[in-house]
Amino acid sequence: MHEDLNPEQRKAVQTLSGPLLVLAGAGSGKTRVVTIRIAELIQRGVTPSRILAVTFTKKAAVEMQERVSALLGTRLQDRPVVSTFHAHCVRILRRHIRRLGYPERFAIYDRGDQESIARSVLREIKVPGSLLRPGDLLFLISRWKTMCLRPDAAASLAQTDKEHLAAMAYRRYQNTLKVAGAVDFDDLLLLTEQLLETDAEVRRDEAARFDHLLIDEYQDTNGSQYRIVRALARDHQNLCVVGDDDQSIYGWRGAEVQHILRFAEDWPETTVVRLEHNYRSTAAILERANQLISYNKMRYDKVLRPARPGGENPKIEQFANETAEAKSVVSEIKRFLDSREWEPNDFAILFRTNEQPRAFETELRRLKLPYVLIGGMSFFDRKEVRDVFAYLKLLASPQDEVSLLRIINRPPRGIPQGVVQRLTDKAVSNSTTVWNVMTQRENLGMLPGPKQAAIETFVALINRARADLKTKSIVEVVRTLISNIQYQSEIDRQYDDPNERESRWNVVEEVVNAIGVYEKESRKPTVSGFLDEILLSQRDFSDEKENQLKRNGIVLMTLHSAKGLEFPHVYMVGMEEGLLPHHRSIKATDDAIDEERRLCYVGVTRAEERLTLTMALTRMKWGKPRETSPSRFLFEMIGQADKATDTRKSPGPPRRQKQSAPRRHKR
DNA sequence: GCACTGACCGTTTTT
DNA sequence: CGGTCAGTGC
Numbered sequence: 001m002h003e004d005l006n007p008e009q010r011k012a013v014q015t016l017s018g019p020l021l022v023l024a025g026a027g028s029g030k031t032r033v034v035t036i037r038i039a040e041l042i043q044r045g046v047t048p049s050r051i052l053a054v055t056f057t058k059k060a061a062v063e064m065q066e067r068v069s070a071l072l073g074t075r076l077q078d079r080p081v082v083s084t085f086h087a088h089c090v091r092i093l094r095r096h097i098r099r100l101g102y103p104e105r106f107a108i109y110d111r112g113d114q115e116s117i118a119r120s121v122l123r124e125i126k127v128p129g130s131l132l133r134p135g136d137l138l139f140l141i142s143r144w145k146t147m148c149l150r151p152d153a154a155a156s157l158a159q160t161d162k163e164h165l166a167a168m169a170y171r172r173y174q175n176t177l178k179v180a181g182a183v184d185f186d187d188l189l190l191l192t193e194q195l196l197e198t199d200a201e202v203r204r205d206e207a208a209r210f211d212h213l214l215i216d217e218y219q220d221t222n223g224s225q226y227r228i229v230r231a232l233a234r235d236h237q238n239l240c241v242v243g244d245d246d247q248s249i250y251g252w253r254g255a256e257v258q259h260i261l262r263f264a265e266d267w268p269e270t271t272v273v274r275l276e277h278n279y280r281s282t283a284a285i286l287e288r289a290n291q292l293i294s295y296n297k298m299r300y301d302k303v304l305r306p307a308r309p310g311g312e313n314p315k316i317e318q319f320a321n322e323t324a325e326a327k328s329v330v331s332e333i334k335r336f337l338d339s340r341e342w343e344p345n346d347f348a349i350l351f352r353t354n355e356q357p358r359a360f361e362t363e364l365r366r367l368k369l370p371y372v373l374i375g376g377m378s379f380f381d382r383k384e385v386r387d388v389f390a391y392l393k394l395l396a397s398p399q400d401e402v403s404l405l406r407i408i409n410r411p412p413r414g415i416p417q418g419v420v421q422r423l424t425d426k427a428v429s430n431s432t433t434v435w436n437v438m439t440q441r442e443n444l445g446m447l448p449g450p451k452q453a454a455i456e457t458f459v460a461l462i463n464r465a466r467a468d469l470k471t472k473s474i475v476e477v478v479r480t481l482i483s484n485i486q487y488q489s490e491i492d493r494q495y496d497d498p499n500e501r502e503s504r505w506n507v508v509e510e511v512v513n514a515i516g517v518y519e520k521e522s523r524k525p526t527v528s529g530f531l532d533e534i535l536l537s538q539r540d541f542s543d544e545k546e547n548q549l550k551r552n553g554i555v556l557m558t559l560h561s562a563k564g565l566e567f568p569h570v571y572m573v574g575m576e577e578g579l580l581p582h583h584r585s586i587k588a589t590d591d592a593i594d595e596e597r598r599l600c601y602v603g604v605t606r607a608e609e610r611l612t613l614t615m616a617l618t619r620m621k622w623g624k625p626r627e628t629s630p631s632r633f634l635f636e637m638i639g640q641a642d643k644a645t646d647t648r649k650s651p652g653p654p655r656r657q658k659q660s661a662p663r664r665h666k667r
Numbered sequence: 668g669c670a671c672t673g674a675c676c677g678t679t680t681t682t
Numbered sequence: 683c684g685g686t687c688a689g690t691g692c
Contacts, residue, residue: 057681086682185682252679353678412668536682560679582678599679622677623683
């Protein structure tokens with residue numbers, strides 16, 4: 001089987017028991033090796049459903065599931081479980097979360113929900129935005145949760161004022177979730193970890209469900225994930241982790257390279273397999289990549305060996321400003337396209353920050369070239385999507401406070417802010433939920449007649465829809481609901497531009513269609529089942545990334561989103577100090593610079609045939625042109641690191657002091 | 668409830 | 683520069 005594998009790959013595939021660390025360099029055919037390994041396990045008699053493969057993203061899970069099925073054919077009734085960390089944790093929690101005092105059908109709050117809670121919590125404890133913004137708070141909470149710290153522990157460890165405030169807010173934040181019977185994404189991991197840690201029976205039960213565990217992108221696991229893996233694999237030790245320490249680029253959100261670096265110490269029986277042949281890029285490109293990454297201190301020492309000799313040397317180009325940079329790159333791509341040898345999606349323009357693509361978009365539009373900008377505003381961040389989802393969540397559970405407060409007066413139905421405030425106060429003082437307050441008539445006595453009527457109409461609307469769910473299809477109920485609240489006329493009222501009206505309404509329709517698809521494919525469809533599916537499962541109706549790549553345009557995306565992809569022609573633009581490495585990383589520790597270097601490495605190793613690195617000598621920043629200097633990574637790549645201008649330690653040219661005197665504290 | 672104004676701020680992003 | 687958000691006045 002699989003004669004075309006090289007000896008390293010074969011070893012990775014065939015080491016069937018005990019801990020296995022596969023150090024897979026960029027472009028080494030990692031995905032293929034993992035897939036074949038799963039197939040091999042099954043061929044040697046392992047029951048498919050007793051294999052658990054964990055991936056980092058939904059997309060990766062879907063792809064792996066498809067590859068495995070393709071390899072094994074359809075003869076199997078039984079399949080290996082391929083899942084993301086979070087989705088697997090949900091399954092564990094559904095089975096046992098009662099022990100932690102949560103309802104079995106707990107709701108999962110996404111980023112947007114988290115933000116509204118953060119906002120209201122900060123309002124409650126009267127913290128001005130200048131001290132601690134919702135984003136900062138959520139960042140800290142997330143960090144604490146990954147470190148397995150509860151509010152009390154966080155409070156006692158807090159050092160700065162900011163951290164003390166955040167710890168206070170954390171307590172309230174967590175309380176809000178608990179009362180609503182909801183968890184956030186970090187809780188999925190944290191609570192699972194807690195269950196496995198404190199309840200020996202649960203741990204044994206969950207660990208015994210699988211005989212083999214495979215973890216992909218192991219370099220990106222955070223503390224919780226690490227401990228969960230340990231708890232699940234402890235008994236059988238059949239743990240295969242795959243990853244590349246040089247591609248760890250998510251440290252800023254809690255991933256720790258240390259996990260992959262220390263793996264062999266954690267699991268003493270470990271077999272280590274290194275995949276160091278690169279089948280993707282030419283030798284010329286790989287040489288640059290190897291040079292660059294050798295400047296990182298903490299790493300497995302490895303050198304990618306090219307399977308494709310020769311190749312064009314990567315170009316480094318300087319331009320006067322970002323407009324010239326964009327013009328040159330885009331017109332070069334146009335020449336390639338005119339030659340008809342390449343398709344638009346053979347080209348990728350990679351950048352560090354989201355303001356960079358603007359100049360390129362302008363230029364691409366001017367030359368009428370098709371392009372796709374990956375990332376940006378996600379489907380879920382759209383106001384309309386959030387509204388419809390809030391209604392859905394309310395149908396699933398009216399106790400869902402965050403969703404209720406979002407749409408209680410949207411579209412406007414005569415329940416103004418002041419009334420909502422009184423309802424909330426009442427709920428707090430009765431230690432119940434706003435929904436319960438609204439549904440008990442005696443609670444509404446304090447309000448003037450029309451407001452009472454408005455509330456009763458709203459409650460009736462929701463109750464009616466919930467009752468209809470018993471007899472009608474979800475799509476039908478949701479369509480009726482949306483038409484009852486006259487959501488479309490609300491959109492028309494808010495926006496004058498017909499295009500905008502149409503696109504916003506289309507988004508609503510898309511959600512409804514997705515419900516239809518779910519309902520057709522699911523055996524026992526429920527609203528909360530749909531929400532789970534969309535949030536966590538393998539299917540993703542808004543998979544814009546996928547659709548967009550299929551649309552065959554020149555690909556514009558951040559270095560972060562480029563991980564795992566490959567393109568014949570890659571342009572890495574904005575190769576400047578302050579951008580890559582980003583100035584916030586320069587100000588921080590050396591570790592942060594190392595991560596930026598890995599990010600650069602990820603970019604370089606995306607290129608198959610041609611790599612072009614460009615920079616602008618001046619760049620507009622917040623309306624003003626500013627001088628730049630070449631990224632230190634450019635010098636490192638060509639082996640002249642000593643020539644880099646060190647912006648880090650030398651005081652540098654006398655920087656104009658920003659007029660920082662009377663800026664803050666104006667509220 | 669809503670349109671308007673001015674202050675403020677600026678990395679990466681998945682589940 | 684451009685987007686977001688809180689505050690203001692109707």
